[in-house]
Amino acid sequence: MIKDIFHTGLGAIAIFKEKVEEEIKKLEESGKIKTEDAKSFLTSLADKGKESEEKSKDAVKEAIKEALDELGIATKDDIAKLKEELLSKK
Numbered sequence: 725m726i727k728d729i730f731h732t733g734l735g736a737i738a739i740f741k742e743k744v745e746e747e748i749k750k751l752e753e754s755g756k757i758k759t760e761d762a763k764s765f766l767t768s769l770a771d772k773g774k775e776s777e778e779k780s781k782d783a784v785k786e787a788i789k790e791a792l793d794e795l796g797i798a799t800k801d802d803i804a805k806l807k808e809e810l811l812s813k814k
Contacts, residue, residue: 730780730784733780737773741773744766744769745766748762748765749762
């Protein structure tokens with residue numbers, strides 16, 4: 725379910741990006757914006773999108789970690805530590 729929501733969000737972002745690019749191209753063709761400015765704007769928009777994606781991923785990871793902690797589910801690290809403890813007692 726979370727994956728579906730994430731993919732829906734990415735789809736919406738892709739559509740938004742396409743629409744923005746179309747509008748920028750129209751402004752560029754009509755001479756209302758310079759080609760340099762258009763490229764700079766699109767690059768800036770892409771950079772902010774990547775930054776936002778990373779923040780979203782980090783937020784989802786943190787939420788999952790918190791849920792696992794609340795549920796008391798062992799993580800890979802927990803199991804590895806337990807394995808080390810058991811092996812060291814032999």
